[in-house]
Amino acid sequence: MIQTSTESNHATESNHAVVLVIINQKGGVGKSTTAVNLAASLGELGKAVLLVDLDPQGNATSGLGVEKAQDLQCVYEGLINDAEAEKLIIRGVTPGVDIIPATINLAGAEVELMNEYARERRLADLLQPVRPNYEYILVDCPPSLGQLTINGLTAADHLIIPIQCEFFALEGLTKLLETEKIVKTRMNRDLDILGVLMTMYDGRTSLANQVVEEVKAHFGNTVFKTKIPRAVRLAEAPSYGKSILAYDPKGKGATAYRELAKEVIDRG
Ligand SMILES: Nc1ncnc2c1ncn2[C@@H]1O[C@H](COP(=O)(O)OP(=O)(O)OP(=O)(O)O)[C@@H](O)[C@H]1O
Ligand SMILES: [Mg+2]
Numbered sequence: 001m002i003q004t005s006t007e008s009n010h011a012t013e014s015n016h017a018v019v020l021v022i023i024n025q026k027g028g029v030g031k032s033t034t035a036v037n038l039a040a041s042l043g044e045l046g047k048a049v050l051l052v053d054l055d056p057q058g059n060a061t062s063g064l065g066v067e068k069a070q071d072l073q074c075v076y077e078g079l080i081n082d083a084e085a086e087k088l089i090i091r092g093v094t095p096g097v098d099i100i101p102a103t104i105n106l107a108g109a110e111v112e113l114m115n116e117y118a119r120e121r122r123l124a125d126l127l128q129p130v131r132p133n134y135e136y137i138l139v140d141c142p143p144s145l146g147q148l149t150i151n152g153l154t155a156a157d158h159l160i161i162p163i164q165c166e167f168f169a170l171e172g173l174t175k176l177l178e179t180e181k182i183v184k185t186r187m188n189r190d191l192d193i194l195g196v197l198m199t200m201y202d203g204r205t206s207l208a209n210q211v212v213e214e215v216k217a218h219f220g221n222t223v224f225k226t227k228i229p230r231a232v233r234l235a236e237a238p239s240y241g242k243s244i245l246a247y248d249p250k251g252k253g254a255t256a257y258r259e260l261a262k263e264v265i266d267r268g
Contacts, residue, residue, distance in 0.1 A: 016131050016132055017048075017050065017127075017130075017131045017132075017133075017134035017135055017136055017137045018135070018136055018137070018157050018158065018268050019127065019131075019137045019139065019155055019156050019157045019158075020038075020136060020137070020138050020139070020156070020157070020158055020159075020160055020194060020264070020268065021138075021139040021141060021152045021153065021155065021156035021158070021159050021160070022034055022035045022038075022138065022139065022140055022141060022159075022160045022161075022162065023141045023149065023152060023153070023156075023159050023160070023161060023176065024141075024143070024161050024162055024163065024172075024173075024176065025143055025144050025145045025149065025172055025175070025176055026143060026164075026171065026172045027143035028143070028164070029162045029163060029164040029199060030162040030164060030197075030199030030200060030228060031055075031140055031141060031143070031162055032055065032057075032059035032060045032063060032140050032238075033063075033199070033228075033234055033235075033238075034160065034162050034197060034199065034228070034257075034260075035051060035053075035060045035138050035139075035140035036051070036060050036063040036064055036140075036238070036243055037234070037237075037243050037244045037245070037253070037254075037257040038138060038160075038257055038260055038261060038264065039051040039094075039097045039136075039138050039243075040064075040094045040095075040096075040097060040243035040244070040245045040246070040257070041245060041257045041258045041260065041261035042096070042097075042135075042136050042138075042261045042264070042265070043094060043095050043096025043097040044095060044096065044245055044258070044261075045096075045258075045261055045262075045265070046096065047096060047135045047136055047265075048096060048133065048134045048135045048136075049096055049097045049098070049134060049135065049136045049137075049138065050089070050097075050098050050099070050100065050127075050130065050133075050134045050136070050137045050138070051064070051093075051097055051098070051099045051100070051137075051138050051139075051140070052075060052099075052100045052123070052127070052137060052138065052139045052140070053074075053075060053099065053100065053101050053102035053140050054075060054102065054106075054123070054139050054140055054141050054142060054148050054149075054151070054152055055102055055106070055140055055141060055142035055143075055148070056102060056103070056104055056105075056106040056107035056109075056110075056142065056148075057102075057142065058074075058101065058102040058103055058104070058106075059140070059238065060099070060102070060140040061074075061099065061101040061102050061103070062238065062241065063237070063238035063241065063243075064093040064094055064097070064099060064241060064242075064243065065093065065240075065241025065242065066090055066093060066099060066101050066241075068101070068103045068104070070103075072101060072103055073087065073088050074088070074100075074101050074102050074103040074105055074106055075088060075100045075101070075102050075106060075123075075126075076102075076103070076105045076106045076108065076109050078100070078122075078123075078126040079106075079109050079113065079122040079123060079126065079151070080108075080109055080112055080113070080116070080122075084129065085100065085126050085127060085129060085130045086129070086130060088100045088101075089130070094242075094243050094245070094246065098134075106148070109147065109148060110144075110146045110147050110148055113147040113148075113151070114147065119147060119151075120147075120150050120151060120154045120183075120187055121151075121154055121155075121187070122151055123139070123151035123152060123154065123155040124151070124154050124155035124188075127155055136264075136268075139152050139155065139156070145175065145176065145179050149179075150179070150183065153179065153180060153183040153187075153188065153191065154183055154187045154188050155188075156188065156191055157190065157191070157268075158191075158192055158193065158194035158268060159180065159191070159192070159193045159194060160193075160194050160195055160196075160197055160264075161173075161176070161193060161195075161196045161197065162196075162197045162199045162228075163196055163197065163198055163199065163211075163215055164199050164200050165198055165199065165200055165201045165202065165207070165208040165211045165212060165227075165230075166200070166207075166211065167207070167211075169211045169214065169215060170214065170215065170218065173218075180193075193219075193222055194264065194267055194268055195222055195223065195224040195263070195264070195267060196215060196219045196222050196223045196224065197223075197224050197226070197227075197228065197260065198211075198212055198215065198223065198224070198227040198228065199227075199228045200228065200229075200230040201227040201228060201229050201230060202229070202230045203229075212227070224260060224263050225259075225263060226256055226259040226260040226263050227256070228253070228256045228257070228260070229252050229253065229256055231251065231252055231253040233247060233248040233251050233253050234253040237253075244257060245257070245258075
């Protein structure tokens with residue numbers, strides 16, 4: 001079946017990537033940690049993965065050891081200057097994983113996209129030609145609901161929403177779900193939530209368990225069975241430019257992200 005860019009983004013062939021967008025406009029909930037380590041875990045399982053860094057902070061980029069040199073071609077070039085995805089891809093940053101990096105240059109896109117034609121579809125159109133080359137494309141979103149995140153929502157097949165096991169965990173989610181609904185209605189009718197992921201879980205605290213119960217009451221089975229534990233090693237790994245699988249392969253963080261990868265494959 002031939003797909004045009006106006007049709008659904010959904011994979012129609014078995015060798016056509018599923019686009020998973022990691023999203024929550026709340027800052028510091030574990031989006032980039034999940035993007036990097038889920039990508040690495042899917043790669044370890046033999047999947048062909050492309051990670052797209054859609055955040056000007058570039059945490060997923062540096063988290064996999066890519067140096068954000070000033071002249072590094074980043075996703076900005078694809079969104080604004082029509083550079084081909086192929087030309088932006090850095091290959092094999094960790095086994096099975098390629099990346100389209102982000103640098104601070106991407107910050108300009110938030111404003112520049114406002115004046116562009118078909119601005120919401122820029123990421124979807126950028127990724128379309130490389131979808132046959134991958135099984136999973138993971139997109140790490142910035143902590144806002146601006147043009148970059150709208151591009152993420154428009155390009156997505158499914159969303160992964162990390163939620164930190166903390167006070168006010170559900171804060172802001174209403175706005176995120178409203179935005180999802182608008183994009184689904186107007187631009188991407190097959191968009192859905194693959195799963196809600198509880199992050200930085202510390203089972204010794206009753207607060208963490210209360211938050212999990214509250215989120216489950218809200219999202220039911222959409223919540224992944226896998227919870228990502230709070231683990232110092234997960235916070236340390238990016239400063240070495242390594243995934244948790246490379247930095248602490250036998251630790252609880254690596255174990256959790258491997259479990260998550262299996263759950264994603266089962267669901268997706
Ligand atoms: N499971 C975890 N255990 C311990 N620390 C974690 C865990 N997950 C993430 N962190 C740390 O918490 C901080 C925020 O995580 P991360 O950068 O992944 O969140 P984010 O949602 O991408 O943030 P932003 O909204 O700024 O993009 C980082 O310092 C990260 O190393
Ligand atoms: Mg981030």
